[in-house]
Amino acid sequence: MAQGEAVRDEVRQGGAAQGEAVGPERLATGIAGLDEIVQGGLIRRGIYLVGGRPGTGKTTLANHMAFNHAAAGGNAIFATVLAETHGRMLTHLSGFAFFDAEQVANRVHYVSIYDQLNQEGLRGVLDLLRRQVREHRATLLAIDGAGLFGEFAASPLEYRRFAYELHAQLGSLGCTVLLLMEYEAQDQNPIAAHVDGIIVLEDEHAGLRDTRILHVLKLRGSNYLRGRHSFEITGTGVEVYPRLEALLTDASTPHPPVRRDRKATGVAGLDDMLRGGVLVTSSTLVLGALGAGKTVTGLHFIVEGARRGERGLIVSFNEPPPRLIAKADAIGLDLGGHVANGTVKILWRPPQELLMDAWGRDLLAFVAEHEPRRLFLDAVTDLQRLASFADRLPAFLAALTAELRARDVTSLLAAEFNTLLGDDLDVPVPAVASTAENVVLLRYVELRSQLHRLISILKVRESDYDTSIREFLITPDGIDVAGSFESAEAVLTGVTRQVAARSGGQGARTRGQAAP
Structure with a gap:
């Protein structure tokens, strides 16, 4: 009406x-x-x-x-x-x-x-x-x-x-x-x-x-x-x-019954670590540094669903549809074909002067119209910039993901942290990480002037998972996760020795400078 x-x-x-x-x-x-x-x-x-x-x-x-x-x-x-x-x-x-x-x-x-x-x-x-x-x-x-x-x-x-x-x-x-x-x-x-x-x-x-x-x-x-x-x-x-969190104090539709079936992410090694994929209707936060592979992981997730006949929705702030399609094509993912036949939709909104609650309203209207089974949000940190009051973002996202869950949508959300290298991770939205059911970490490690990408799972609610750290590559065929932790262990061991050597060498030079 x-x-x-x-x-x-x-x-x-x-x-x-x-x-x-x-x-x-x-x-x-x-x-x-x-x-x-x-x-x-x-x-x-x-x-x-x-x-x-x-x-x-x-x-x-x-x-x-x-x-x-x-x-x-x-x-x-x-x-x-x-x-x-x-x-x-x-x-x-x-x-x-x-x-x-x-x-x-x-x-x-x-x-x-x-x-x-x-x-x-x-x-x-x-x-x-x-x-x-x-x-x-x-x-x-x-x-x-x-x-x-x-x-x-x-x-x-x-x-x-x-x-x-x-x-x-x-x-x-x-x-x-x-x-x-x-x-x-x-x-x-x-x-x-x-x-x-x-x-x-x-x-x-x-x-x-x-x-x-x-x-x-x-x-x-x-x-x-x-x-x-x-x-x-x-x-x-x-x-x-x-305000979305005030409007959606209860989900608009009854929550579906708890299901134990899974949705594959499309990244074979990650699915192995997740024991077959993420639980249906769960929300997964992919944390990573700049260029670590967050968007590529999300593209795998959406295209894998489309390949299985599931509708998908990509919500992007920075990369318009042509760039996302080109990025997917470069790693062997036919995102463009799935967009052309209507299986995948891309909702792109430049973040400048955008109101967070207006964006949330438009997103849920788009979900109601398209009825996707998978959703990829790229990225939470862009959404954070829309908030006039940054401390409300965790409540906003909790309400949004609960509503998506009630609508039978499995979601994957990317978030960028500011730390490029090192062990200290500056998580921009720690409260959001606590509300997501699953958290995947992508990070860089430098060894002998070369950057190595590592993947690990920090959290999977209500499910077993592989706690090991693995190395991965982004190839023309997509993300390739190592079959075991051995290469990651070799990288991390080398880093530890490298740091120890540098510390020892610096200490010797300092002592030498102080000697008479």
Whole structure:
């Protein structure tokens, strides 16, 4: 069902069907993501404070709601106190997809209330709004610049009494009210206690980047997704992206029964170490230094599935589809053929200015459409750069992988660490490593001015695995893992002797320099 149709049905039908559990009637905002945060919409006949500094999107949000409401068959009024002229406002709104000029003065009505406020005070405003709501049979009223009401009140008590009467009188007429004003989460406003809900719009600054934030502080009579959620103002209007870990506290589909069957990675030696492959629907983190073979491992995993008739999805931030296909072709993997026949899809998004929750929403929509059985994410460290708050990445990925598991997807995630050589591994996302079922480590060791690649398994949940370290090569035929640990042992033994020799030689030179 289209979004407008869903809103229209909600406006027309109102409450629950006979025999269903009856809750408060909702007024759907029709704004993607926002209705999910407020559990289906605002409670009808309520009064809500929409706050934020100038430029945070209050006017756009309320107008978007008004036109959605009109498209669904409702009537809305947008009242202004001291704001831009209605003509200028409509010119600015005309660039949004939600704007419909035919609805203006038909179902969306614009009213200036400043003269009434200046001449007759709060009582005159209340009388005017009551007449307008009755005349237009409005079920949604937005008041832009409502913060000025406090300056026309003789006392805080009068200001509160006005808010109470506005709510009582317009609510009795079936109208839901939005009060748009400058307001921040820490502000003490006398009417904050009298409104049914508070929604605050903010700008979050992180370096040179600004992120729009929507924060529901209060929603009387209803549950809602707590915390801060990102949003954008685009050509379609306001788009809100609930935090994935808040939205997916429970997987959207029942978890499949625990299965002990495995999926081969396509790397023969690694599958031997894993006792046949990774468990179905598990998540595997492949940790490695730059160029160690993380992407190549992921390509093996996806192409192996495609070869077995399983749909696959590659999610890439840096390498677009042509480069991935060329890389696979260079190691003998026919990724291009599987992409051409539709078995494998590639979702590529450059990471610049990308919102993490918007990306997560698009990814899950793509998974729902394509229904892959295997997914390769390249890479978690690129995703980390999208997070305005880096410490939420483990919770985000835990929610994402749990949802993928519930959708019968086996996932492999690459992550790059900063250490190129040496035993000290700087794992960029240690908490993520603890939530993945399986962790594979790819690293370099230098011996006699030559780099050797080593592979080992750090963790496999609920399964036995080979704990040895093995050497591997990336050849024109793909990844070739040594059949035993002997070559890796020889490399590591040589490294140990090399380090000892260097340390001994340095010590002798130091002592020699100190001798008389």
